Amino acid sequence: MNLLRHAGLVAGKDLRVEMRSRVATNQVAPFAVLVLVLFAFALDPDRGVLVRAAAGLFWVAVLFSALLAVQRSQSIDAADGVPDALRLAALDPAAVFLGKAAALAVQLLALELLLGIGVVVLYGVDVAGVGTLAVTCLVATAGVAAAGTVYGVLAAGLRVRDTLLPLLLLPVLAPVLIAATRASEAALLGGAVDVAAADWIRLLGVFAIAYVAFGALAYGSLLEDV
């Protein structure tokens, strides 16, 4: 289908830019690990607090890193007048949205892998239900990437973008944080697919579908105004 093919082109472009500039690997990834370290400084590493809180701390680190990744995703376009170029190329805005969200999702998943290793190594967490964890990460990331991309373009081009984006995006991601943490806790603290975890993952799915759909619909009007 044309839409998916075009989305793939856009995603490929974004990922190629990242591979050449390496901003996510050189700046966002170290930031993510830094957040984990800061949590260890703030909480007591010796009393098991870190292990009990690991799931939540993991997802908070993911959200903070996502803010940077979203802003980066929009910046690479702003510099070279890419939105206009994409419009001239008659690309469906929905395809542009899906492509950017997909590229963002790939980067976030890589960050989550890194953070997962970080949590295991730095906090001494034992991972039991890897399957549940993987599914949680996939579904949650889809939602974060979709919401991030659409709020990213909403705040794009504004001088207050850097302070406005977190204020707009983070409250909206609150349910993702709650649901992903609860589902991850089930995986980290033992047990196979927990019934409760499945419910949380379903909620994450609803969120993801809602924001992918909305983003695809709204991206057009937002691109026109940027």
Add this chain to the structure above:
Amino acid sequence: MSYVVAGYGVTLLALAAYAAHLVVRGRSLRRRLPPARG
């Protein structure tokens, strides 16, 4: 009793303050506009 008073009090205060702000702002805007408006 004080909590009830606090609850009612803060409600009335906040609503009155915002209402007054709207009226004052409206009047100051009206003053700055040329008089010929309907």
Add this chain to the structure above:
Amino acid sequence: MSAGRRGAASVGTTVLGITALVGVGVTVGLGLALPDTREQGEYARLIAVHPPIAWVAYVAVGVTALGSALWLWPRTRSSAWDVLAGASAEIAVVFTALTLVTGSIWGRATWGVWWAWDARLTLTAVLLVMELGYLALRRVPAPRSVRATRAAIAALLAAVVVPVNHMAVDWWRTLHQGRSLVRPDPGEAADPPFVAAMLVGFVAMTLVYAWMLWHRTRVANLEEQLEHEGLRAALAERHAEGRAQIEAEVAAR
């Protein structure tokens, strides 16, 4: 005194305002006259203010969402909807913050703590932050229709998350405390005098909201008028300056 023109008011709003004021007075009177209850002692009296204020906060948010949708829909597009959405959002902030404050006071009275991660309070807090974000977005300098469209989309995006957030926070807190933790719940004081006071409160607060909405939209319209006037006056001044300059040059020849 000028010829009956008082700021942004008109006869209609004056009548509405007086009715609202009377309504609030009656509410306060009824509320304070309520008897003590078994479960909450005297604190159940807050039933006349807290639920009505929360109700208006939700109504205000709903009006903002509605105005946003009507602005975005091409067939109904009109700047009036954008003005409505913005005005209602500002009022929503006032009422949402007040919901949190009265809820906190009620919680302090009945639970002994100023804040508990009760589902309702938590959701209201998240809602307040989203409203503030929306208002921040509206203040960004940009051409009017661009700003309106962005704000409208942000409002609807937030509306999408409200039900999902509701379920997430509800499940989250239910797991930990079970559903019917003692909380400032109208259900606990369901006797007629309490329900009556609450209903009067609903009506009174809705009237207050209507009055505020009317005034806030007029303020917004006046602000825009002022902007246009300012521009028109500046252009006229420039014209006059230019003309004067030309005339001076002609006279000097």
